[in-house]
Amino acid sequence: MPEVKSVFREVLPKQGQLAVEDVPVLVLCKPKLLPLKSVTLEKLEKMQQEAQELIRRQDAADGEHRERAQ
Numbered sequence: 001m002p003e004v005k006s007v008f009r010e011v012l013p014k015q016g017q018l019a020v021e022d023v024p025v026l027v028l029c030k031p032k033l034l035p036l037k038s039v040t041l042e043k044l045e046k047m048q049q050e051a052q053e054l055i056r057r058q059d060a061a062d063g064e065h066r067e068r069a070q
Contacts, residue, residue: 012018037045
C-alpha cells in the first residue's frame, strides 16, 4: 500500500504532556430496508390462498356432479 503524503506535518512535543481530545463523530450508513410483510405472514397468506383455491375446485366439482345426477 503506497504511503500517502499529508499536507500537514505531525508535530509531537519534546516536553510536557500530550493531550488528545476524542470527539465522537456521527457516521452515516446506508439505511436498512425492512420488508413490509414478514416471511411467516407471506407463508400464511399463501397457505390461505391455496386452501381457498382447493375449496373453489371442490365446489365446482360438486356442482358438476349434481348437474350430472339430475
